[in-house]
Amino acid sequence: MASPPLSLSLSIFLLLSPLISSASSQPFIRLPTEATKGKSTVDDDDLYCSSWHLAVETNNAGSWKTIPTRCRSYAQDYMTGQRYMSDSEIAANFSLAHASSVEIARDGKDAWVFDVDETLLSNLKYYEDHGFGILDGDVNHVLIKILISNNTEPSEIFDDDSFNAWVDLAVAPAIPASLKLYNELKQMGFKIFLLTGRSESQRNVTAKNLLFAGYTDWERLILRGHSDEGTKAIAYKSERRSELLDEGYRIQGNSGDQWSDLQGFAVAIRSFKLPNPMYYIA
Secondary structure, eight states, X not given: OOOOOHHHHHHHHHHHHHHHHHHHTSOSSOOOOGGGTTOOOHHHHHHHHHHHHHHHHTTTTOSOOOOOGGGHHHHHHHHHSHHHHHHHHHHHHHHHXXXXXXXXXXXXXXXXXXXXXXXXXOOHHHHHHHXXXXXXXXXXXXXXXXXXXXXXXXXXXXXXXXXXXXXXXXXXXXOHHHHHHHHHHHHHTOEEEEEEEEEGGGHHHHHHHHHHHTOOOOSEXXXXXXXXXXXXXXXXXXXXXXXXXXXXXXXXXXXXXXXXXXXXSSOOSEEEEOXXXXXXXX
């Protein structure tokens, strides 16, 4: 094909030059303008709280004591909506994918560890009735509850008794995705260990609740004994996992809603964090 005449090429270039100049002066990534900065809208709160939630779940927030005031409604909506269930299902699906890659040995020593509260059992009904808690040390040491039904109300201090009374009812339902994962792990041949921060005095009601919710045939239910009182959750759970390793178990997986369920020493081959923007346990 013959090349176009030089005069034609020059004419096209001159016609397009203003457009090219204008386009090249515009950045490919446009930053917010002054007009879009500093807006105080519900959407901005949702965006902030979604980012805050991400920081909590990834442990970027570290040890945090309270849900930000502007995020109280966000936490309620998240926990009572479809997003919480969806996030729990995704965590369970990745857990199952890892479990499927494990070659289960015939010695019965391939283990999976589960936390109980907000991992296997949901206490959402309690938190809906009493507010979303802020914890220090363990589920049984609730310091403050945040009343989210009215964002203008202050935080309210209360003791353990209300939560312990809820535990005694033994009616907390299963988290559906966790129950499905639990049963599939059993069928695959994993030994299931339940490692909870609940007190030894709550063994019977905890076992009753687990059975009520559909969990059966666990290998061992491990609770805090008298000597564990005052021990931070991360240390207590690490020590108990270490004992399992000393018994010859291989902890292939560990599921919990708190980073203190998963970190420390004697950690699992893979650990899986379930969502929980309601409280932090050290």
